[in-house]
Amino acid sequence: MKDGNKRREKILTDLAAAEKPISASRFAKEFGVSRQIIVGDVALLRASGEEIIATARGYVLEQKSTKRISKLAVQHDETQAEEELRTIVDRGAEIIDVIVEHPLYGELVGGLHIKTQQDVDNFLQNYRATEASLLSQLTDGIHLHTIAYEEPDDLAKIKQALSEKGILYEEKEA
The missing domain is CATH 3.30.1340.20 (3H domain)
Structure with a gap:
């Protein structure tokens, strides 16, 4: 997926539905782009206010907790x-x-x-x-x-x- 806006929308959708972290490599393979492109996409999403957390196992959306x-x-x-x-x-x-x-x-x-x-x-x-x-x-x-x-x-x-x-x-x- 070469359209950056659509790719970033799909990244957010996938993260919202995910039960486990999703790695940049997995996104890269899914979209047919480099891992670095995904890292850049996530940086742009974060800069726009999305609460994406990078863990050692991949990306997750920050969940508001009552803990x-x-x-x-x-x-x-x-x-x-x-x-x-x-x-x-x-x-x-x-x-x-x-x-x-x-x-x-x-x-x-x-x-x-x-x-x-x-x-x-x-x-x-x-x-x-x-x-x-x-x-x-x-x-x-x-x-x-x-x-x-x-x-x-x-x-x-x-x-x-x-x-x-x-x-x-x-x-x-x-």
């Missing part, structure tokens, strides 16, 4: 990343993103959108396959996660579990 949102401060090395993610997801929360403070760029945010154990598996598989570094490795393991959860006591349970595992970042005595 509670909080940030967790955590610290761990790369060997505890899986334990951290599973601990949060096991308690019913979605891990929306990871945030680190960079000395040059300020706040860096990486979208995660991890809701299920399968999402954790997929993230870890991609992490190992790409041999990429975790953002937390830039900050001696200290980072934030934005999480979404249902009940106020869910947050307390998540913090307690992370604290017991030595992952929750807590004030240290000087």
